[in-house]
Amino acid sequence: xxxxxxxxxxxxxxxxxxxxxxxxxxxxxxxxxxxxxxxxxxxxxxxxxxxxxxxxxxxxxxxxxxxxxxxxxxxxxxxxxxxxxxxxxxxxxxxxxxxxxxxxxxxxxxxxxxxxxxxxxxxxxxxxxx
Amino acid sequence: xxxxxxxxxxxxxxxxxxxxxxxxxxxxxxxxxxxxxxxxxxxxxxxxxxxxxxxxxxxxxxxxxxxxxxxxxxxxxxxxxxxxxxxxxxxxxxxxxxxxxxxxxxxxxxxxxxxxxxxxxxxxxxxxxxxxxxxxxxxxxxxxxxxxxxxxxxxxxxxxxxxxxxxxxxxxxxxxxxxxxxxxxxxxxxxxxxxxxxxxxxxxxxxxxxxxxxxxxxxxxxxxxxxxxxxxxxxxxxxxxxxxxxxxxxxxxxxxxxxxxxxxxxxxxxxxxxxxxxxxxxxxxxxxxxxxxxxxxxxxxxxxxxxxxxxxxxxxxxxxxxxxxxxxxxxxxxxxxxxxxxxxxxxxxxxxxxxxxxxxxxxxxxxxxxxxxxxxxxxxxxxx
Ligand SMILES: [Zn+2]
Numbered sequence: 001x002x003x004x005x006x007x008x009x010x011x012x013x014x015x016x017x018x019x020x021x022x023x024x025x026x027x028x029x030x031x032x033x034x035x036x037x038x039x040x041x042x043x044x045x046x047x048x049x050x051x052x053x054x055x056x057x058x059x060x061x062x063x064x065x066x067x068x069x070x071x072x073x074x075x076x077x078x079x080x081x082x083x084x085x086x087x088x089x090x091x092x093x094x095x096x097x098x099x100x101x102x103x104x105x106x107x108x109x110x111x112x113x114x115x116x117x118x119x120x121x122x123x124x125x126x127x128x129x130x
Numbered sequence: 131x132x133x134x135x136x137x138x139x140x141x142x143x144x145x146x147x148x149x150x151x152x153x154x155x156x157x158x159x160x161x162x163x164x165x166x167x168x169x170x171x172x173x174x175x176x177x178x179x180x181x182x183x184x185x186x187x188x189x190x191x192x193x194x195x196x197x198x199x200x201x202x203x204x205x206x207x208x209x210x211x212x213x214x215x216x217x218x219x220x221x222x223x224x225x226x227x228x229x230x231x232x233x234x235x236x237x238x239x240x241x242x243x244x245x246x247x248x249x250x251x252x253x254x255x256x257x258x259x260x261x262x263x264x265x266x267x268x269x270x271x272x273x274x275x276x277x278x279x280x281x282x283x284x285x286x287x288x289x290x291x292x293x294x295x296x297x298x299x300x301x302x303x304x305x306x307x308x309x310x311x312x313x314x315x316x317x318x319x320x321x322x323x324x325x326x327x328x329x330x331x332x333x334x335x336x337x338x339x340x341x342x343x344x345x346x347x348x349x350x351x352x353x354x355x356x357x358x359x360x361x362x363x364x365x366x367x368x369x370x371x372x373x374x375x376x377x378x379x380x381x382x383x384x385x386x387x388x389x390x391x392x393x394x395x396x397x398x399x400x401x402x403x404x405x406x407x408x409x410x411x412x413x414x415x416x417x418x419x420x421x422x423x424x425x426x427x428x429x430x431x432x433x434x435x436x437x438x439x440x441x442x443x444x445x446x447x448x449x450x451x452x453x454x455x456x457x458x459x460x461x462x463x464x465x466x467x468x469x470x471x472x473x474x475x476x477x478x479x480x481x482x483x484x485x486x487x488x489x490x491x492x493x494x495x496x497x498x499x500x501x502x503x504x505x506x507x508x509x510x511x512x513x514x
């Protein structure tokens with residue numbers, strides 16, 4: 001689905017989990033931002049996401065978008081990482097019955113979906129139980 | 131600022147309108163609104179549409195629709211803030227009349243969603259979420275609201291049955307609305323046994339794919355008083371934003387944009403939640419209606435589910451919600467929804483709501499929302 005330039009542009013976040021941190025209030029932003037919505041300052045330092053966190057909420061997608069048809073049903077959750085960043089991503093390597101709010105998970109680099117007939121693979125992060 | 135009133139409303143039956151084109155669907159409703167107002171020309175128009183580009187491959191629709199409404203060369207503006215586009219069209223029209231720039235403005239909304247496949251419609255709707263950080267990971271709109279539902283159930287003890295009652299109530303009202311896409315009743319059992327879409331939300335928790343349009347004519351109150359129709363005054367308007375990525379919010383169960391938009395509207399109208407007689411809200415999914423009632427201050431935070439146990443929001447309840455059938459039963463042609471809410475408010479305030487008429491309402495409120503709550507528009511109306 002994404003064009004090559006659009007896919008390539010997101011690689012620092014999807015492959016390397018690059019984030020930034022407001023030098024004034026210390027909030028970590030993912031993806032990185034140019035202005036802090038809290039203090040409006042524009043000074044940031046580069047950082048990387050904390051790779052551990054806990055599930056805040058989750059669902060099981062049974063009617064998926066086209067490029068995820070071969071994966072359904074699959075779990076998607078919002079996870080709060082130890083640095084305060086909250087992310088939406090799939091939760092894998094876990095039976096649906098074992099999913100629960102508060103479950104400790106870690107971030108892993110995985111394949112997200114296949115790009116249709118061209119066979120291009122799109123990568124990014126998913127959560128797995130710790 | 132001048133006071134502004136709604137003097138004409140128009141809407142044709144919603145549904146899967148395969149025989150009708152995008153432009154005809156809009157013009158039919160707009161002509162009904164002009165007839166209802168008793169005018170044949172307007173100074174300006176605003177049209178809400180979320181994604182005519184993805185749904186019918188047509189941009190530049192404000193001019194197209196002004197032309198087919200026979201009103202070119204008047205200025206015509208398209209407005210987009212996802213599913214709240216219609217509500218925002220009203221707000222911008224209101225501002226134009228209130229400012230004195232124009233006297234007669236048509237505000238409308240349209241979406242023609244069935245010219246594309248289900249997959250393509252899902253993609254178009256998904257574009258209201260953060261494409262890079264939500265859509266990329268396989269989340270859908272039912273999925274986003276399912277995330278809200280699960281969190282609300284965990285935090286406040288909201289039950290699966292309470293969610294089902296939202297849909298049951300809206301279908302009960304929709305059964306009395308001849309323009310609704312699904313004018314029939316459903317039961318709690320049928321909701322709980324419908325196919326699972328994104329746990330815990332099932333098919334009958336979700337609003338449908340719909341073709342439809344709606345339009346209203348607004349004028350200064352001074353002009354409205356000289357006309358034959360009852361004067362329905364716009365007392366307050368509010369509009370606010372939030373992160374479009376659900377995960378970035380401080381509290382996943384709280385609709386801050388609705389809270390902020392409502393606060394503006396209440397302040398402008400000099401009204402409180404307890405002054406409101408009935409409400410049209412954005413029930414794109416059952417959980418949304420519960421969260422909206424909390425953000426509007428109609429019930430306490432976390433108590434939205436309980437309001438359905440004692441039928442507070444039912445047609446005969448203390449504060450009827452979605453007397454039109456809501457998005458669930460009436461249908462949800464996304465860009466038109468916010469304007470259709472206004473139509474229901476006006477019909478109720480005029481006493482023209484037929485079998486679903488509530489007793490002598492004076493003040494109504496409409497809440498329209500984009501995406502998973504990244505934008506909200508709230509209006510308060512009063513019968514003079
Ligand atoms: Zn800051």
